[in-house]
Amino acid sequence: MTIDLAAIYRDLHAHPELSFQEHRTAGIVAEQLTALGYAVTTGIGGTGVVGVLERGTGPTVLLRADMDGLPVQEATGLEYASTARGTDADGNDVPVMHACGHDVHVTCLLGAAEVLTASDDWSGTLVVLFQPAEEWGGGAERMVEDGLYDRVPKPDVVLGQHVAPFPAGFAGLHAGVAMAAADSLDIVLDGTGGHGSRPETTVDPVYLAANVVTRLQGIVAREIAPADSAVVTVGQLHAGTKNNIIPPSARLGLSVRTLDDSVRDKVIAAIERIVKAEAKASGAPREPEFVYLERFPLTVNEPAATARTFQAxxxxxxEGRVLDPGAISGSEDVGVLATAAGAPLVYWFLGGFDPAMFADALRTGRLPEDVPSNHSPHFAPLIEPTLSTGVAALVAAAREWLD
Structure with missing residues (x-):
């Protein structure tokens, strides 16, 4: 290979960019694809980059990678660790890290693009897509709305991968619902502020918020069937400025994960019912405000396409290096690209950590607790064999679908 993938990876890891701000990353991608001979289109959906390589008649195959980092302070101690900072959508100065492995995804797709360019054993059209803002939850949708499939060929299949905390050299692929739907929402609870010494003259939104947080835990425990799956997480609770002041309002930030659309509807309805009822019970002066933010759809791998790709x-x-991890509660927006094209999706997981850490896991089926998860400040995939395995997986999957 002429592309130094390890060098590209280290550079991307050291220079992460937040969602819809991936200008430097997009520039590197466009430069590499142009040098390889791809017809390159930039700026789709803001910072998205797509390369197209046409080679005679045959199917059109889309390979996808995402590019954005996260507002996380890196704590890996790597010599190429990120010290970058950025400005988030709310105008806050934040640290930035590739804490979810999108630097791995970009690097592997560049490597696969080079291998497939140098191969003369296939025909058809190869589309390599580098997507912004997966973490935001709207990058794929923004590209589609920006006329993606009016500007590049519509694929017959959408393929992609995500690095994950299991052994490097392995992949994980599950047919059907592979990743959860995710909903993010903010809830504003209004009260009546006042002096901390006279709570009887107020409607305390902190007390209201505390009761809401406690009561929400009963949704999964008491309203969702054991055979179903859901997660309701209160990730933020903000209220008040001083110990002896009862504030006028409180704000909660929720994340909801479900593996079935009917369960999703039930959970969302239960959240609204509980929050409204608790506000009424507290005598709140106004009904709660619900602000729905990003939403990730279910990631569904089409069964027949998945079986075909599994073999490749x-x-x-x-043999034995492609596992079935079952459905997981993480979320992705890659399915938007497939749905918009009317094409099947096949999306798999790429192992990125020292296999020695998983000796017991391969026997028991349980992941070790000392392996950092995605979004952890300690998330640091091995460079090898992660990159070479990721390139090999993308190339094999693409060749399976190309003529």
Whole structure:
């Protein structure tokens, strides 16, 4: 290979960019694809980059990688660790880190683009898509709304991968619902502020918020069937400025994960019912305000396409190195690209950590607790064999679908 993938990876890891701000990353991608001979279109959906390589008649295959980092302070101690900072959508100065491995995704797709360019054993059209703002939850949708499939060929299949905390050299692929739907919402609870010494003259939104947080835990525990799955997390609770002041309002930030659309509807309805009832019970002067933010749809791998791709991945990586991890509660927006094209999706997981850490896991089926998860400040995939495995997986999957 002429592209130094390890160098590209270290550079991307050291220079992460927040959602819809991936200008430097997009520039690197466009430069590399142009040098490889791809027809390159930039700026789709803001900072998205797409390369197209046409080689005779045959199917159109789309390979996707996401590019954005997260507002996380890196704590890996790596010599190429990020010290970058950025300005988030609210105008706050924040640290930035590739804490979810999108630097791995970009690097592997560049490597696969080079290998497939140098190969003369396929025909069809290859589309390599580098998406902004997966973490925001709207990058894929923004690209589609910006006329993605009016500007590049519509694919017959959408393929992609995500680095994950399991052994490097392995991949994980699950047919059907592979990743959860995710809903993010803010809730504003209004009270009546006053002096901390005279709570009887107020409607205390802190007390109201505390009761809401406690009561929300009963949704999964008491309203969702054991055979179903859901997660309701209160990730933020903000209220007050001083110990002896009862504030006028409180704000909660919630994240909801579900693996079935009917369960999703039930959970959202229960959240609104509980919050409104608690506000009424507290005598709140106004009904709560619900602000729905990003939403990730279910990630669904089309079964027949998944079975076909599974065989290709196993042939490339080796017998027993493609596992079925089942459905997971993480979320993705890659399915938007497939749905908009009317094409099947196949999305798999790429192992990125020292296999020695998983000796017991492969026997028991339980992941070790000392492996950092995605979004952790300690998330640091091995460079090798992660990159070479990721390139091999993308190339094998693409070749399976190209003529």
């Amino acid at each position: 991945l196993q042939a490339a990586l080796g």
